[in-house]
Amino acid sequence: ESGALTQVKRILNSGLAPVDVAHLIESSPPKARKLLWELVDKDLEGEVIQHLSEELQSHFLSDMSAEEVADLTADMDTDDVADMLQQLPERVTQEILESMDDQDRARLEAIMGYPEDSAGGLMNTDTITVRPDITLDVVLRYLRRHKTLPPMTDNLAVVNRQNEFIGILPVSKLLVSDPQQTVREVMTTDSRVIQATQHESEVAKVFERHDLVSAPVIDASGKLVGRITIDDVVDVIRDEGDHSLLSMAGLDDEEDTFAPALKSSRRRLVWLFINLLTAFTAATVIGLFKDTIEQIVALAVLMPIVASMGGIAGSQVLTLVIRGQALGHISNANINWLLRREVLIAGINGTLLALVISLITFLWFGDPYISLVIALAIVINITFAMLAGAVLPILMKAKGIDPALAGSVALTTISDVVGFMSFLGLATLIVL
Amino acid sequence: ESGALTQVKRILNSGLAPVDVAHLIESSPPKARKLLWELVDKDLEGEVIQHLSEELQSHFLSDMSAEEVADLTADMDTDDVADMLQQLPERVTQEILESMDDQDRARLEAIMGYPEDSAGGLMNTDTITVRPDITLDVVLRYLRRHKTLPPMTDNLAVVNRQNEFIGILPVSKLLVSDPQQTVREVMTTDSRVIQATQHESEVAKVFERHDLVSAPVIDASGKLVGRITIDDVVDVIRDEGDHSLLSMAGLDDEEDTFAPALKSSRRRLVWLFINLLTAFTAATVIGLFKDTIEQIVALAVLMPIVASMGGIAGSQVLTLVIRGQALGHISNANINWLLRREVLIAGINGTLLALVISLITFLWFGDPYISLVIALAIVINITFAMLAGAVLPILMKAKGIDPALAGSVALTTISDVVGFMSFLGLATLIVL
Incomplete structure (x- = not known):
């Protein structure tokens, strides 16, 4: 019996990708879910939980202490952390925010200041920005100083000294243009920019109609506040399709196939x-x-x-x-x-x-x-x-x-x- | 009256983006649709038609000659052209294929050899490939010889001399790595590769679960045949959501809100x-x-x-x-x-x-x-x-x-x- 458990534990923590572990948990009845979740290694919990439905997230989080939640969210995308925290009671959220470092807290609070179903609630704050007057060669050298780029970086945001959004520098243009040209010469200014207060279904329409991978998000004063990536938009589209289907049968949006x-x-x-x-x-x-x-x-x-x-x-x-x-x-x-x-x-x-x-x-x-x-x-x-x-x-x-x-x-x-x-x-x- | 028409014509052909013209046509009753379509300039027709539903595409195409269709498809993505042609009668499709140049025809036939709802039917053939033994610096210079990169190029496919797929070189890695390294040293080989015969809903699941922007497609012998991009996957996801909703009311998948x-x-x-x-x-x-x-x-x-x-x-x-x-x-x-x-x-x-x-x-x-x-x-x-x-x-x-x-x-x-x-x-x- 305990031998079988050890084997399941090994499969969960090294055999399967975190997204597959999440899928396995979602597809299991309540008791098996709890057991599987307990077998997931502490340092993988963050990766697994971000692929779970909101319903299951808040279920598992409610059993954890503020410190445990803060640890778990350390490696997650800021927008996913924000979504997760927004389902917890206000008091718990505050406690978790306080146990984080200053930079993480500031980023989270920026996102959580916007409604969950707005562009601001959907965005990440990991945008790479460049100034218009530098050359592409400088941009290339600047990028090489990074170990990795944020996921789905298909363009860099061009901003002025006041962090006001000016345009985007598509990575594809960066790659095909003469390195001696300046960002200003190459950047596009007619790109689709998202207002932080726009509703997420509007954001999805903009992405779908213009085939975007990522788009910069600005606030009311035109300052760059973050960027939205297609993976989060895909979730919005999936949820919209679900919404009509489930609502017409009087089921909840977050309806869980294996709820108790x-x-x-x-x-x-x-x-x-x-x-x-x-x-x-x-x-x-x-x-x-x-x-x-x-x-x-x-x-x-x-x-x-x-x-x-x-x-x-x-x-x-x-x-x-x-x-x-x-x-x-x-x-x-x-x-x-x-x-x-x-x-x-x-x-x-x-x-x-x-x-x-x-x-x-x-x-x-x-x-x-x-x-x-x-x-x-x-x-x-x-x-x-x-x-x-x-x-x-x-x-x-x-x-x-x-x-x-x-x-x-x-x-x-x-x-x-x-x-x-x-x-x-x-x-x-x-x-x- | 004719003044008003001229104005509508101007708005359609220079005021609005092609995707918005398509949306306007979709949202109009049959007669207005026909009139609007006739007012679209010949050289914009291709851009507009690819954003229309399959139902409307085949409706408008059925009134055109093979040469007109061939002209219209000249600037379109190969996978979109393939989808469009698959709705026309076999005889007409053959006629259109014959009026195309050899390269376009070969590409189209490669896609049309696969079922419309398979990965092969969804893919594009515009992949940029590189060999494993060259340095990143050579790759960067090779890319700079292009005027533009195919849309949504977030990675390059690495293939051997037999065009067999070996791995992918993510553009983000290309940008942050030392240019003296070889492709082999930097490439990832555990990336999600799609079989051309996989069903499109399986493809959508892979994209969703692994947050992909594009993925290489290989045939049964492991040769690279094309690549799938997230914009086409988003359409699959949208259609899947629609399918359950419409089917449960006994409506057709391609149901058109403004059908006669x-x-x-x-x-x-x-x-x-x-x-x-x-x-x-x-x-x-x-x-x-x-x-x-x-x-x-x-x-x-x-x-x-x-x-x-x-x-x-x-x-x-x-x-x-x-x-x-x-x-x-x-x-x-x-x-x-x-x-x-x-x-x-x-x-x-x-x-x-x-x-x-x-x-x-x-x-x-x-x-x-x-x-x-x-x-x-x-x-x-x-x-x-x-x-x-x-x-x-x-x-x-x-x-x-x-x-x-x-x-x-x-x-x-x-x-x-x-x-x-x-x-x-x-x-x-x-x-x-």
């Missing part, structure tokens, strides 16, 4: 209770037509069809619009066209579905009135649900509500209420 | 008809219990609650597992733990929901038997649906079926059938 049962249970219950309201609203609508159903029980058999087809058609539009918003495709200039198109599609698809459904209904129950009622209800519900699918995310975004989170439950409420109301209401009017 | 109505209508109709089968299956189950419903109409009022709560609880698990699969977290080693946890959560959440729902039901209808029946049905359906949410994606993936596409409709069928069957069946046994 009680923790998962509590989180998911909130969503189930919100949806319970929707379900009872639908039931109340059906309750209004109890007498009708008592007389024509076929209505009870068919009513879920009307509600579910509306729900499906609406959620297609909802998903499309939420994604269009994320890509920045949807604006006031094209909403009207989009709504008109959705009405047109609702007309076409609603009519086709209504014909098929009412034909099947006629073959099943042999009642032309019920067939007519279900056809009308399908067209009405699909049209309403599709319009709701397009309008809800636009309204919600304008009001600052997250459409990925609130959109699907609002849409279900609408398609259930309109579906049951139109089907049972029309049946009461026409069939009875 | 008829095109959208046709695509979405397929999904609606698949879901119609589910809806009629559910209706058939209800139909089995017509007599019961006729006697106790409260059942018709309450039955959608049972089905929908199961659907919601199941889709939370489904989403979690699909995402866990995408992240590579789920394996045979932890499935059992996951299933046991879901049963435990189903027990907790199912019981809590059952209590609340049966209490409301009792207050509403005053019948303890109906309250008991709905409580039991909720526990049964939530347990079944949650297990289905966990098991379906695992089975589907093993069978090569896409869980994001097929999972939600299969789950809805199960939660409807089990929900109606258990609720109405128990009611028939207990209440009647």
Whole structure:
């Protein structure tokens, strides 16, 4: 038993790369996670923890003392340390900051002064800067005095004596240009520079659209404060994709596949209770037509069809619009066209579905009135649900509500209420 | 009118960056798209089209002659040209290849020999290579003979005379090392090298886990064939995120927010008809219990609650597992733990929901038997649906079926059938 443990310990600490150790921990149930983490050598903990999800980071950090955390963060990127500390209680963070040396603390505080989801929270402070009036030859000799360059250094920031950002010197230009030229002659000034207060999703868009590897970050006064690298932007992009998917199922962004049962249970219950309201609203609508159903029980058999087809058609539009918003495709200039198109599609698809459904209904129950009622209800519900699918995310975004989170439950409420109301209401009017 | 057009033309061709022109075209309805595209100058078309979605690329390309396409692709990255051509009919592709010069054609054919979603289909052929036995000083002088370096050149590939890959020379090492050292002394040989046949999602994982900017690609015999850069990997990551989200709503991966109505209508109709089968299956189950419903109409009022709560609880698990699969977290080693946890959560959440729902039901209808029946049905359906949410994606993936596409409709069928069957069946046994 202890022989097996020793072997696992050896694999964790010398066989696997830290990123693979992190992946192994992420993919394990809670008890195995704890055991694996304890087997990781002290001097590798920092490398492993930076690849873990925020949820797991704060879980492991909460068991450590301020000194241990300070030791662990010694070799980490400043932005990763900042992200990690921001999840801890204020008191603990202060304690950890105090146990660091002055330079590390100053760098961390610079980053932690900005919101976690801003460019400032995403940046590193390890930028290499050069002055505009020196020659490339001097730059090359200056670089050679370094043992290593910061990761992903594809350009150097050009600043003046006041540390104000002037432009960038791409490493590729440094390599192909005549060493006697000055930085000013070679640098580019039209490069994409990021404001420290920009939101991280804006930063991701700039990186994606201009194929950047790194970009300088400046503060409101134009001073260089750091730089953002593509590896952190990739994490933002991955998280954005996750966000819509998880939110639409009422799951937390930081949802952990192997969270303990009680923790998962509590989180998911909130969503189930919100949806319970929707379900009872639908039931109340059906309750209004109890007498009708008592007389024509076929209505009870068919009513879920009307509600579910509306729900499906609406959620297609909802998903499309939420994604269009994320890509920045949807604006006031094209909403009207989009709504008109959705009405047109609702007309076409609603009519086709209504014909098929009412034909099947006629073959099943042999009642032309019920067939007519279900056809009308399908067209009405699909049209309403599709319009709701397009309008809800636009309204919600304008009001600052997250459409990925609130959109699907609002849409279900609408398609259930309109579906049951139109089907049972029309049946009461026409069939009875 | 023509004055306004001239102004739009000026903005498109000199005011905006090509990537912004592409974004404008993507965000416009079909007619405006066509007009905007026609206003783009011939020599900017190549730069604009590479930023458009595949759907729009093939739309615009289909109107052009082989020569026009060949001209347009002249300044584009080889991998982007390959992607574009792979969407055109085989005959047209051949014609275009024949109208290119020999070098371009050879490069393109090398890429197009690999599947579009493989590393080979993603790579570029513009790698700068160096031999191991030369000094860094020679490398620096060799680079200075270039006017520019290929974009995102953060390392040079080291190859032998047979073009076999030996290692990489990171540009950052080239800059900080003594110029008299040889490439062999400085190069790294443990770098992540990509096999041309690897799937693009594997490539994305390697890039993400090791924070790469570019990586060399080799063929089966170890020869260097190209290199992959992070900008193309970012597209893969973005598309992967989109894929799960869109598939779960039955939308196409390449779904275009502003596709013409008829095109959208046709695509979405397929999904609606698949879901119609589910809806009629559910209706058939209800139909089995017509007599019961006729006697106790409260059942018709309450039955959608049972089905929908199961659907919601199941889709939370489904989403979690699909995402866990995408992240590579789920394996045979932890499935059992996951299933046991879901049963435990189903027990907790199912019981809590059952209590609340049966209490409301009792207050509403005053019948303890109906309250008991709905409580039991909720526990049964939530347990079944949650297990289905966990098991379906695992089975589907093993069978090569896409869980994001097929999972939600299969789950809805199960939660409807089990929900109606258990609720109405128990009611028939207990209440009647």
